[in-house]
Amino acid sequence: MISRVQCRLFHAAVRLLKKTPAEQRWLSRQLQDPFVKSAQQQNYRCRSAFKLLEIDAKHGILQPGISVLDCGAAPGAWSQVAVNRVNATGSDLQAAVGSVVGVDLLHIPLLEGAVFLSHCDLLDPKVKARIQETLPGGEAQVILSDVAPNASGIRELDQQQFVELFLCILGLAERVLSPSGTLLCKFWDGANTFLLQKQLAKLFGEVKILKPSASRKESSEIYFLARRFRRS
Ligand SMILES: C[S@@+](CC[C@H](N)C(=O)[O-])C[C@H]1O[C@@H](n2cnc3c(N)ncnc32)[C@H](O)[C@@H]1O
Known part of the structure; x- marks a missing residue:
């Protein structure tokens, strides 16, 4: 048998x-991969949910009632975590109701409590305007960015693309992030890390570099956690 x-x-x-x-x-x-198994068991769309869960558990970035912008949201695992944490469906009747807007080049399958802008390129200025129109009051208290370019395998080219996306997310933050807001942004660790950290430090009161345990050791991905946005 x-x-x-x-x-x-x-x-x-x-x-x-x-x-x-x-x-x-x-x-x-x-x-x-134990995180793949846990994602299946807990109905997350992919294992990356555990990176955000760990960061949020340690640093408390998501609370009920806040507005979240999720950049590079497909297939939607971070948005699942965010919808739950900000009470975007209003399932907790005692807590304030928040909102989640997700954006990606790819199709993002529907998720209750989230508004998705699929097939949208963050590098396109028209998309930035659409994001601002979609966010309640045109602002987000937290911007999450797990955006990653398609890796070509050529290290310098991939780094350059990552820098371009990172600067684009920073531009978006200057446009829609609330004063004192938080930015959590993925980056590939390399020659530009220190420069970008310095750039963030000009705009935020606190900047940390994180490597959650769900992030594979062999991957060069790191996350910048920038808090207390100083909006000009
Ligand atoms: C690692 S995945 C994000 C996973 C997501 N955080 C989740 O938990 O489901 C990175 C995403 O960035 C998106 N992306 C890359 N470049 C982009 C761009 N220029 N505009 C919008 N999305 C982009 C990719 O399509 C991909 O879905």
């Missing part, structure tokens, strides 16, 4: 055999 677990392992092994070596490495890493 084959157990359900043995059956699942068998199918995973068959799936593995049909893949290219790169796909096999990716799939075997996914099958062994």
Whole structure:
């Protein structure tokens, strides 16, 4: 008699055999990743939810009633966390009701409590105007950015694209982030990290660099947590 677990392992092994070596490495890493399993069990759209959950648990950036802008939101795991934490569906009758707006180049599947701007390029100035129109009162108290460019494999080019996106998010913050607001923004650690940290320090009262445990050790991704925005 084959157990359900043995059956699942068998199918995973068959799936593995049909893949290219790169796909096999990716799939075997996914099958062994505890955050992938937890995401499935807890109905999160992807494992990245645990990065935001950990950062929020340690640094308390999301509260009921606030307005959140989620940049690079697809498939929507960070927005799931944000909707829950800011009480965007109003499910907690005792708490203030917040809002979540998500933006991505890709389609973001519907999520109760969130407004999504799919197929929108953050680098497009018209998109910035649309974001501002969509945010309640044209402002967000927290901007989350998990935006990552498609990696070309050429390190310098990828870094340059990341810098461009980072500066774009900073421009967006200057436009829509509330005074004293918070920005959580992904970056690939490298030659530009210190410069960008200095740039953030000009605009925010406090800047930290975080590496949550759900962020893979072999990945160069880091997160800037910038608080107490000084709006000019
Ligand atoms: C790591 S994923 C985000 C995962 C998301 N935080 C979640 O939890 O579901 C990065 C996203 O950034 C988006 N992205 C990259 N460049 C973008 C751009 N110029 N404008 C909008 N979204 C962009 C990608 O399409 C991708 O969906």
